[in-house]
Amino acid sequence: MRVLLGVPTPIFLLIVYGLCPSMTIGPKEGWQVYSSAQDADGRCICTVVAPEQNLCSRDAKSRQLRQLLEKVQNMSQSIEVLNLRTQRDFQYVMKMENQMKGLRTKFRQIEEDRKTIMARNFKELKDRMDELQPLIPVLEQYKTDTKLISQFKEEIRNLSAVLTGIQDELGAYDYDELYHRVMSLESRLRSCMSKLTCGKLMKITGPVTIKTSGTRFGAWMTDPMTSPRNNRVWYMDTYTNSKVVREYKSMEDFVSGQESRTYYLPFKWAGTNHVVYNGSLYYNKEQSNIVVRYSFETGRVLAQRALEYAGFHNVYPYTWGGFSDIDLMADEMGLWAVYATNQNAGNVVISHLEPETLEPLSTWNTEYSKRNAGESFMICGTLYVTNSHLTGAKVYYSYDTKTSTYEYVDIPFHNPYFHISMLDYNARERALYAWNNGHQVIFNVTLYHVIKTEDDS
Structure with missing residues (x-):
């Protein structure tokens, strides 16, 4: 690019060539190269030609020339700064493009x-x-x-x-x-479902593992007579030689291990077949056929009674042993005891108990051997018996106390940890609580129900 700058007479011409890497400067005759500048690569940034010195006087015009030369140099520096800034901005744009690709x-x-x-x-x-x-x-x-x-x-x-x-x-x-x-x-x-009355067991699903704790044998439970908002959990580890009952305010506290209270019973228990019903703990006193009712509220024994002729201390246990001769349970109909006697040839006996006094209200003799039962539980006045406590166990036998009749059934359920030492029904939750080889689990049950209508008496 060529720029001609004019000055007043006498004539003095300054020719600037800027950014001309491919141009060769050819001044006219009588002119000479006065000054030039190049970049680092040898490219021409600007060139100045002026008349020979003898063509003009050395007066104020010389100062004007120097001033013009200074302006040209300033322009050259500005062009260099602009070039550097352009390269920097280009690098910034490239960086932003990479960041956009990453985003x-x-x-x-x-x-x-x-x-x-x-x-x-x-x-x-x-x-x-x-x-x-x-x-x-x-x-x-x-x-x-x-x-x-x-x-x-x-x-x-x-x-x-x-x-x-x-x-x-x-x-x-x-x-x-x-x-x-x-x-x-x-x-x-x-x-x-809340309108349903009692029903017949049709299916067992699950279980859901709530927690893993304790020894291989134990019991845990909630009270089916309280409201769902009062869901305290009681925990009784091992099957013998213990008096300690641990209480948790909720299922969440039980899972996290946040214990709220510890009870020390007056008598040690036998087995794992205890039940909490309407604020009281019912359990079998160690080395006896005595059932004890213990109040959590008062911390005292409210009643105790011997089950007549009932075997105890591994005379008629379930298949896994563990002093499980007497099984206490609750359902929609109330409190029950399941055991065996010599008088019934070691077969299962069912007694419906009065919760306050523990007096047997009615008793049924079955023909199912107590020693061949893995576990049992009551639902709506019907006793359901499993054929084993190990893998492959299923509900095999049921006895209906309302009709005094029995039948053989085939209701399988999953035994994920291979050894069940406690299986008990909770009527409020319509679920089975189980102690499965040191795991506390819950099974869901499906019942065949009959809904009471206004036409039913």
Whole structure:
């Protein structure tokens, strides 16, 4: 680029050549190269030509020339600074471009993680629906409004279809909306279940492992007579030579090990078949056939009574031993004792006890050997007996005290830790509490119910 700068007469011409790496400076005749500047690579930044000195006088015009030369040098420096700044800005842009590429990668990863989390959440909902599904064939047998049952079936069918296809359309449905629909349906089902009276055991599912603690043998329980908001847990480790009962205010405290109180019983217990019922602990006094009622509120024994002829101290235990001769339990009908006597040839005897005095109200003799029973529990006045305490155990025998009849059944259940030393039904929660080889677990039960209607007397 050539710039001509004019000055007043006498004529003095200054020619500036800037940024001209490929140009050769050719001054006119009578002119000479006065000054030039180059960059580090030898490129021409500017060149100044002026008339020979003898063509102009050495007067004030010389000072003007020097001033112009200084301006040219300043322009040259400014151009160099601009070049450096341009290179720096270019590097900054390149850095920002790399950062933008990294952000795009992170966004893609976040989107993939979101889909994975959504898929897991929807699978949990699908599993919840699968747990609710078995309730439908039971509800169909109830004496209730068939229109309500059809509505339940339609809602479950619709929700199941949505949840099944959700993997193909992640994001097309709102997870929170689906969750609230499932919770609403479950609440309505449980409201319906709350109207049910007693039923027959149809299925055992689970278990859910609540905690791992203690020795291989022990007992843990809640009180079926209290409200769900009062869900204290009692814990009695081992089957003999102990008086210590630990109390936890809630299931959450039990899991975390936050003990609220410790009780020291006046007598040691035998076995693991204790029960808490309406604020009192019922247990078998060690080396005796005596049943003890102990009040948690007062810390005193309120009653004790011997079960007539009942075997004790491993005379008629369950298959695993452990002084499990006398099994105390509770259901919707009240308090029960299950044991065996010589008079009944070592077979199971069932006694319905008065909770205050422990007096037997009624007694039934069965034909099932106590020593061949793995465990047993009462539901709605019917005794259910397992054939083993080990892997492969199932509910094999039931005795209905209302009709004094028995039947052989086949209800399998999962024994994940291979040795059950306590199995007891909780009527409030409609669940089985178990001590499974040092693991405290809960089984869910499915009952065939009959709903009381206004037409029933």
